[in-house]
Ligand code: HEC
């Protein structure tokens with residue numbers, strides 16, 4: 001927990017107020033004051049992410065405590081014999097949730113309101129762990145949203161409790177067919193369809209032709225590097241753009257305007273995030289060789305990571321990068337324009353910059369790359385070794401819950417030629433990444449094919465240092 005505070009570099013909880021007051025008392029008023037104020041706004045942003053409910057509740061504690069009764073055997077049998085604390089831990093692991101360092105009975109991914117109701121927050125998808133370490137801004141690659149929602153719905157039927165937005169929404173839209181990835185982009189499209197540019201609700205028939213697909217959320221420490229967001233880089237960044245995920249019918253246009261300042265603070269916090277450093281030893285001479293390989297084969301697209309640092313935010317044509325096309329095809333030019341020209345995009349009418357009609361995917365920044373496995377926009381490649389060996393990527397893989405592969409740099413996985421035979425429950429099936437399914441291809445990005453094994457080994461060592 002201490003590490004959590006140190007890495008963030010921000011004082012936590014009520015402590016931050018005391019620290020800011022102390023700092024203000026000790027320092028001359030002037031430019032340092034402005035800096036402190038900015039820091040405290042960032043600290044408030046982090047606090048808001050964990051404490052303020054921006055969506056209707058998903059479930060209560062009584063439901064969470066009974067979820068185990070819906071599990072498949074032998075897990076259910078084990079839960080039945082376990083103590084309440086062990087059962088709680090089993091539930092946290094099954095759904096990919098982490099304890100809140102300030103209150104271990106709660107999860108970092110859900111806000112709990114004063115009535116004990118759990119409410120999904122941005123951190124559901126955007127706060128995870130690597131090798132058992134919680135690093136601010138690291139995406140949650142264990143999140144089992146669809147499994148959680150299905151289990152909650154069963155318990156609600158038994159406890160005769162009303163369904164919430166997720167319970168109903170998931171009957172119409174898939175939420176995520178592989179744990180750790182979600183259909184978040186399509187939730188956004190489906191919800192935006194019922195709003196005009198001012199975010200007023202407009203009656204329109206729902207669309208049934210949406211191209212559903214799962215995405216791996218990118219690390220938030222890239223935020224400061226980017227001018228435009230998302231895999232296809234069409235959305236201008238800004239605090240309003242961050243509020244898209246709050247588009248449920250309960251939130252009215254006025255509510256969005258009321259919350260704007262909260263999201264300015266949340267954006268301030270995003271801007272402070274730093275990529276984590278590789279925590280193990282590095283072979284420096286080998287990494288130095290890798291730096292040269294990176295400079296000649298990767299830097300034109302991905303930028304440079306030592307002074308002078310440069311990130312070109314380069315868009316690469318879909319045929320050239322060759323990765324899964326589903327995300328690229330899933331949004332129409334009109335849908336991108338609608339978002340950019342709405343309140344979220346500050347009514348941005350710059351339609352001639354071509355952003356609404358991208359040619360492919362943006363080459364992402366690679367800072368803190370070691371921590372943000374799995375790779376590619378759909379999370380289909382488990383390690384950097386597999387990124388560097390395109391023909392060796394398995395058809396199906398399954399990760400261990402928290403294992404880290406230091407050799408291959410990324411998730412610790414078991415590889416399969418196909419899904420294991422026999423009947424798998426839906427929850428078990430979602431623990432496998434099946435690259436043969438639509439939207440889940442691990443093909444493409446063949447650029448490393450130009451390198452020999454020696455160059456690849458050096459490059460892998462260098463990538464650890466980013
Ligand atoms: C259900 C999962 C989920 C939730 C909840 C969620 N996001 Fe995301 N977020 C994603 C995914 C997936 C992407 C990648 C989308 C893409 O690239 O097309 C993303 C992308 C982003 C990006 C762009 C990062 C980049 O470098 O392009 C930002 C910023 C962001 N989300 C902020 C937020 C904020 C703030 C909230 C809460 C208000 C939130 N997200 C809630 C899944 C989620």
Ligand code: HEC
Nearest residue numbers: 297298301316321323361362363364375376377387447448
């Ligand atoms: C022609 C441009 C181009 C070149 C050259 C290139 N890349 Fe990429 N790279 C991309 C694009 C575009 C993506 C995003 C693809 C996607 O997500 O589908 C990407 C994605 C990646 C990712 C996944 C990042 C993540 O967070 O998921 C890694 C790792 C990567 N590249 C490493 C490299 C290395 C190492 C090299 C040099 C051998 C290299 N790339 C060369 C364009 C390039």
